[in-house]
Amino acid sequence: MALQIHESFSALRKDIDDVLDFLERLKNEEYQNAIDVADQIETLKSELAFICTYVQLSDSDLEQFEDVMTVKGQEVENLFRSILYDVDNNVECKYDMHHVLPSLRDNIDHCISSQHRSTSSATMTEEQLNFLLLNLHHLSKFLAEHK
Numbered sequence: 001m002a003l004q005i006h007e008s009f010s011a012l013r014k015d016i017d018d019v020l021d022f023l024e025r026l027k028n029e030e031y032q033n034a035i036d037v038a039d040q041i042e043t044l045k046s047e048l049a050f051i052c053t054y055v056q057l058s059d060s061d062l063e064q065f066e067d068v069m070t071v072k073g074q075e076v077e078n079l080f081r082s083i084l085y086d087v088d089n090n091v092e093c094k095y096d097m098h099h100v101l102p103s104l105r106d107n108i109d110h111c112i113s114s115q116h117r118s119t120s121s122a123t124m125t126e127e128q129l130n131f132l133l134l135n136l137h138h139l140s141k142f143l144a145e146h147k
Contacts, residue, residue, distance in 0.1 A: 008114040009055055012107040013131060016048045018100050019080065025095060026087060037086050044079040046142040047072060049135040055111050056132045066112050073108040077101060 023041045051072050054065075080101055084092050092098055 008107065008110040012055065012104070012111055013052065015100060015104040015107050016052060018097075019048060019104065020045065022095050022097055022100070023083075026083070026091065037083060040079055040083050040086070042142060042145075044076065044083065046139060047076050047079060049139045049142070051076065051108065053132060053135045053139065056135075069108055069112050073105060076108075077105060080104075 023045065027038065027041060051069070054068060054072070084097070
């Protein structure tokens with residue numbers, strides 16, 4: 001079970017890394033509506049950081065975990081679609097992003113189902129710990145900037 005959770009989280013993390021890389025490239029595009037898209041990008045980054053942090057630290061009841069992850073997954077999907085809508089029509093193809101959103105949703109769902117089948121474990125790999133600390137840093141930075 002622990003291996004399945006690790007694999008689900010690794011797949012989710014890869015999708016999130018892909019989205020974050022895309023967002024960084026998008027911030028450098030000339031044609032974007034800089035202020036609106038930049039705000040949406042920062043909000044999406046914070047939502048993705050929250051999801052990763054929540055998956056790693058969640059030791060709550062399964063129903064609450066599923067509810068939070070479902071809501072956050074929908075928020076991420078809506079923000080991502082909004083960003084894609086606000087920029088050039090070809091940007092999704094240019095950066096080969098057409099597969100990322102469905103994969104991200106699938107991996108969020110896999111994390112939810114893996115959590116249902118798992119028993120809690122307090123162990124974390126060094127890679128997971130580093131990723132957790134990075135996400136906590138992004139969340140605290142986002143919150144400090146939006147006070």
